[in-house]
Amino acid sequence: MIGRALRLLDAFDAERRELTLSELARRADMPLSTAHRLLNEFCAWGAVERNDKGLYRIGLRLWELGSLAPRGPGLRETALPFLEDLSLITRENVQLAVREGTEVVFVERIAGSGAVPVLTRVGGRFALTATGVGLVLLAHAPAEVQEDVLGSPIDRYTANTVTDPSRLRRMLADTRSNGFSISDRQVTMDSLSVGAPIRDRHGAVIAAVSLVVRHGSTTAHALAPLVRTSGQAISRALSA
Amino acid sequence: MIGRALRLLDAFDAERRELTLSELARRADMPLSTAHRLLNEFCAWGAVERNDKGLYRIGLRLWELGSLAPRGPGLRETALPFLEDLSLITRENVQLAVREGTEVVFVERIAGSGAVPVLTRVGGRFALTATGVGLVLLAHAPAEVQEDVLGSPIDRYTANTVTDPSRLRRMLADTRSNGFSISDRQVTMDSLSVGAPIRDRHGAVIAAVSLVVRHGSTTAHALAPLVRTSGQAISRALSA
DNA sequence: GCGGGCTTTCCGGAAAATGGAAGCTGTTAG
DNA sequence: CTAACAGCTTCCATTTTCCGGAAAGCCCGC
CATH class of the missing domain: 3.30.450.40 (GAF domain)
Known part of the structure; x- marks a missing residue:
């Protein structure tokens, strides 16, 4: 179920660009262990990354992908x-x-x-x-x-x-x-x-x-x- | 396994911003039915969208998320x-x-x-x-x-x-x-x-x-x- | 109207996600 | 100094969910 994983990413917004595991789990309403595993997979791929304090944030890889989105051609x-x-x-x-x-x-x-x-x-x-x-x-x-x-x-x-x-x-x-x-x-x-x-x-x-x-x-x-x-x-x- | 789903998104690049189901399945090396289901889930969430011809492309939702990526603060x-x-x-x-x-x-x-x-x-x-x-x-x-x-x-x-x-x-x-x-x-x-x-x-x-x-x-x-x-x-x- | 390519749906077997619990780590308070 | 605590990570048996072959639609162009 991919939707569940994507709910995690939804937890990020303009005000909260860096979140702890617990915050993410709470916002996405799922057990910590589940959130943890999903975030690890996202990290492995570069969709999210962790800063020096261990907070999670959206990764550059996702930004790259996003920049391929068609907002009109160029x-x-x-x-x-x-x-x-x-x-x-x-x-x-x-x-x-x-x-x-x-x-x-x-x-x-x-x-x-x-x-x-x-x-x-x-x-x-x-x-x-x-x-x-x-x-x-x-x-x-x-x-x-x-x-x-x-x-x-x-x-x-x-x-x-x-x-x-x-x-x-x-x-x-x-x-x-x-x-x-x-x-x-x-x-x-x-x-x-x-x-x-x-x-x-x-x-x-x-x-x-x-x-x-x-x-x-x-x-x-x-x-x-x-x-x-x-x-x-x-x-x-x-x-x- | 989220990595598999993300492989699908990897199939998009600057030259190939709009792909058919079969192309995506081929590039991500997975059965059509699997690719199809995954893409439907992505569509439902807005990570990908389909143009008028049915081609898949990266969705604006993903672009939005990506714009939250920390490329330095601002x-x-x-x-x-x-x-x-x-x-x-x-x-x-x-x-x-x-x-x-x-x-x-x-x-x-x-x-x-x-x-x-x-x-x-x-x-x-x-x-x-x-x-x-x-x-x-x-x-x-x-x-x-x-x-x-x-x-x-x-x-x-x-x-x-x-x-x-x-x-x-x-x-x-x-x-x-x-x-x-x-x-x-x-x-x-x-x-x-x-x-x-x-x-x-x-x-x-x-x-x-x-x-x-x-x-x-x-x-x-x-x-x-x-x-x-x-x-x-x-x-x-x-x-x- | 028929053949080929692409897409969509279905379903039983198999594999992978789930989440409770326990261990870890670093932090604060007494 | 250590004890309680909060958050993070690991583990593993259960079971849900995903997987993907196959077959049925759907369009085109011929």
Whole structure:
């Protein structure tokens, strides 16, 4: 049963990157001896490693494997220079994300020099409904996914989070027709994000880029052309 | 037996990111039915996924997990802006790598605009003995690792690759005293790389940065101060 | 519509995982 | 100094689970 072994790896997260055997066993809800044996096997293969204190952590081998994951063909590498440009010009937070199922997965994130602290993390997940990138990805997701998301209760993060399905539908329609999305204080009350689509050579939306700025510092509509242009530039580079 | 399941994941590599069931079974040397069942379990968990054609590939979930791997605390994120700077200034290839066992693992790589094509890849591995980053990492590795590497036959890539242990020892000593390493046409006959160490707050070398340029375009000694400075800047940023 | 390659399902035998318990190690307290 | 403790590692009999051959689907291209 491999699922059990994978539960162990699930025990790791951004806050807890290094765990003791007992913590792992507790979090994965299995006897210590079992956890111990499984971890030894993972160690032997390089999926996890132990630091000098004996704590377990995710191994480089797993990172290598993960870097083979298809986040578009070379998406991150291609997009990186454009994201840096955006970051240099605006000095704000830039994010690159893809959709997986009914969630956003953040693929790259560049922290602006004097920007709002933002709670997402590379490799992190978030609901599709609240963020700038999420709205873009949802707006261009298969109908099935949209129905699934809009049909389920929608997480609220702030007083501004839009949780009404019909209002969301309108926002998605706007996003499609405008070519950019706006998430105004939907995630935290002091931030606002503007997202734009990134398309493959066939025009299908495969990722999204966004700027996250402090609410009030700039208007969303001032940022939109910048983000849109960036998304288009990345799309073009991907097709080349 | 988890090792068997992991062998299956090993079948993926940079060239073969999407594989059929039969290919996977063949490469991992196991019966189709076994491979099939294991892959189903992996799919259920998100470690692998299937594209529209039914081909298997590494899943985003695995990428997420991998991004928790300790490549130094925030090494990649911290170093990225400095690497971009180097790349902008020189328009050459910039690489960031760590050591794992007796190999180099490339953690980040920025392709210069008009630079030599370089055969390494983010997430890729290479011998410690040939590259600029490798020499730095080997020069500051525990004695045990050095003996292990220098005591085994050393891979040759070009006519220039240094394979003589005593000559390598001298190069490592130079690397330590100079604060940078030079790999002159040791990997390919048209490239040269200059590496410098990145240290943690205790002064221990945890990573290396390098510039890879076309042989003859610049002298290594002209690049060295640039790379060294960059390495030191990253070290400082890491300690902050 | 038929042949070949690929994928999926099934099931009895066999092998490998399980987890309780006991021994170990290093740490803190008395 | 040693005793209690918490976490780590090893052991082994039990039994669950995985293994993989075989056969049945499923698609294509011919």
